[in-house]
Amino acid sequence: MSAQIIDGKALAARVLDKVSEAVEELKRKHGLTPGLAVVLVGDDPASRVYVRAKGRRTTEAGMKSLEYLMPADATEDELLARVRALNENPDVHGILVQLPLPGHIDTEKVINAIAPDKDVDGFHVINAGRLMTGQKALVPCTPRGCVLLARQARDDLTGLEAVIIGRSNIVGKPLGQLLLNENCTVTIAHSRTRDLPDVARRADILVAAVGRPRMVKADWIKPGATVIDVGINRIPAEEEGKTRLVGDVDFAGAAEVAGAITPVPGGVGPMTIAMLLRNAVEAACMQNSLPLPKALADI
Numbered sequence: 001m002s003a004q005i006i007d008g009k010a011l012a013a014r015v016l017d018k019v020s021e022a023v024e025e026l027k028r029k030h031g032l033t034p035g036l037a038v039v040l041v042g043d044d045p046a047s048r049v050y051v052r053a054k055g056r057r058t059t060e061a062g063m064k065s066l067e068y069l070m071p072a073d074a075t076e077d078e079l080l081a082r083v084r085a086l087n088e089n090p091d092v093h094g095i096l097v098q099l100p101l102p103g104h105i106d107t108e109k110v111i112n113a114i115a116p117d118k119d120v121d122g123f124h125v126i127n128a129g130r131l132m133t134g135q136k137a138l139v140p141c142t143p144r145g146c147v148l149l150a151r152q153a154r155d156d157l158t159g160l161e162a163v164i165i166g167r168s169n170i171v172g173k174p175l176g177q178l179l180l181n182e183n184c185t186v187t188i189a190h191s192r193t194r195d196l197p198d199v200a201r202r203a204d205i206l207v208a209a210v211g212r213p214r215m216v217k218a219d220w221i222k223p224g225a226t227v228i229d230v231g232i233n234r235i236p237a238e239e240e241g242k243t244r245l246v247g248d249v250d251f252a253g254a255a256e257v258a259g260a261i262t263p264v265p266g267g268v269g270p271m272t273i274a275m276l277l278r279n280a281v282e283a284a285c286m287q288n289s290l291p292l293p294k295a296l297a298d299i
């Protein structure tokens with residue numbers, strides 16, 4: 001193996017330290033404790049694990065954590081009422097509605113009911129528009145984490161060819177904008193892209209955000225490229241009845257060719273929660289007309 005392994009777990013721990021430092025400063029100087037509310041509808045076990053982890057990390061960072069568990073048959077109106085109450089609550093600076101929502105609820109309607117300045121996931125159409133037009137925005141957590149991970153391997157991303165495979169609203173598209181802001185030349189590929197391996201081979205920074213286990217092979221990668229693997233795929237493990245997580249990149253092969261690569265697990269995943277807490281601090285600052293604490297200046 002020749003590639004540098006970009007350790008997302010270690011980087012996330014450093015980001016969380018900075019978040020704690022920033023929270024401490026807001027408390028000390030301004031008597032402000034950022035509060036993050038997470039709303040979960042239904043009892044999907046994976047979502048419950050995420051929500052619990054988010055709550056724990058929020059408290060560890062010195063912030064206030066509020067959790068709202070609603071039954072799977074909660075109506076859209078009930079959820080919208082909960083969101084509106086949180087919009088009005090001055091102790092809540094960030095609101096996250098855990099996705100996916102049950103099928104009878106219109107996800108877009110719920111996301112767009114969140115006050116844009118409390119939309120710590122950065123999914124609200126106003127935040128998407130602000131990001132696109134270069135205005136101050138709350139930016140989706142996973143793409144923000146991807147940029148920090150890429151910067152671990154390359155100090156300056158200016159002029160690099162970036163290819164992102166996947167064009168979702170939560171990963172591919174916002175990441176394209178962030179990498180454009182870093183002065184990369186950006187290509188966003190998708191299921192209809194012709195000659196995908198050829199397109200991928202152009203990349204100095206290759207991001208896979210597809211949801212297909214080990215789709216990106218070693219011979220899709222330009223030697224020395226930085227590879228960021230967003231995919232989280234559960235596949236059967238060798239041991240009977242067990243499963244394990246793999247990314248969208250064939251890690252073993254890719255690590256022979258890439259200059260740097262993120263592992264799965266331990267790459268992009270841990271960064272997402274860290275960036276969520278960072279966004280909660282930013283939201284609290286925005287709502288109180290305060291500058292972002294220095295600890296978070298480069299994050």
Ligand code: NDP
Nearest residue numbers: 142166167168171190191209210211230231232268269272
């Ligand atoms: P979506 O399903 O919303 O989007 C997948 C994208 O991949 C689409 O744009 C789709 O193209 C494209 N795609 C699908 N098949 C192919 C193919 N054969 N060739 C090229 N492109 C293809 O997924 P998300 O963006 O929500 O998530 C992507 C992955 O990232 C998932 O594994 C998810 O679990 C993971 N993820 C991880 C996070 C983390 O914290 N680490 C956070 C969020 C997501 P088209 O638009 O043409 O259909």
